[in-house]
Amino acid sequence: MRIIETKRAPNPRRVAIFLAEKGIDVPREERDLMSGDLRQDDFSALNPWQRVPVLVLDDGTAISESVAICRYFEEIHPEPPLFGTGAIGKAEVEMWNRRVELGLFNAVASVFRHLHPKMAHLEVPQVTPWGEANKEKVESELTRLDRRLAESDFVAGASFSIADITALVAIDFMKPAKLAAPEGHAHIMRWYQEVSARPSASA
């Protein structure tokens, strides 16, 4: 098996951290999303949505979408559990991962995609007022996340989970999106220092 990725892009990083937490090593193959390389026919055949990462299994099956790739590894390598345990625990991790992804992560990504000059040839059309509206959304999502982390060690509860990975990658993605670090949010900063210090954060 192998993973096709663009190093340093946020979604491939989610999978890289997930695998590092599990202690799984998978060969990586680099393709540069910024150059339009994902629009080549051979890559589109693997993922018609033309995005990285893609996990290619030995039988040729191609799995894209980072959460789907992580789900595959959770199934074949359950320890440590990163999608929660028990019916309620699994639902809570899914809920928190979605809240962070559909909220903060997507808002930061929208600022990057719709305002950064480097994205003009990939995000067509760039919609400047949409990028601006998402700057406000980033703030409201950070406020909600800070309230959560005031009462919980990790995003989804007492244990580190995929929701922490999504939140960590979202916050680190604020820098290329030219958004100021969330230093005014004390609970986020407490949590951020902890999760950033895990060896997986540099995977």
Next chain:
Amino acid sequence: MRIIETKRAPNPRRVAIFLAEKGIDVPREERDLMSGDLRQDDFSALNPWQRVPVLVLDDGTAISESVAICRYFEEIHPEPPLFGTGAIGKAEVEMWNRRVELGLFNAVASVFRHLHPKMAHLEVPQVTPWGEANKEKVESELTRLDRRLAESDFVAGASFSIADITALVAIDFMKPAKLAAPEGHAHIMRWYQEVSARPSASA
């Protein structure tokens, strides 16, 4: 347990169809998202993101995000499986559900939220050029979905799954979003007629 929902809103409908496919009956409580009722303190305490549906368990645990609610019921009532079976099958359902949700479903919702006059008091700010850009995205997502359904009985493969529910709800949501039905896409229409004829579609 009970589910708090707004009848006819797309995300509560995803859960309603899912439960009908499982044969599970859960009491429903109506709150009208259009009136701003979800911004009341009692509801915000259940879901700080102020969205329906929310599943409230007997111990008071509140699960929001429709896919997380569905995941809970998949765990406690596995048959028939709607999130796939086996590591590859589960990853493929997750991949397809995400492709449809982050693609078609979100694009249709963005058209509705950013262009419909009825949404002006809820979607602040409405970004008209973003709504317009999503009309084009709906078309490209339909084209990809049509290609998939040319080669597959259901969205995620040979079996009906949560990905079909997400796609069905997205397509039915095109009407309130004032988008024309996808009649030019023959494979989507073949599939649409089949899934619409299931008893769960009217749940």
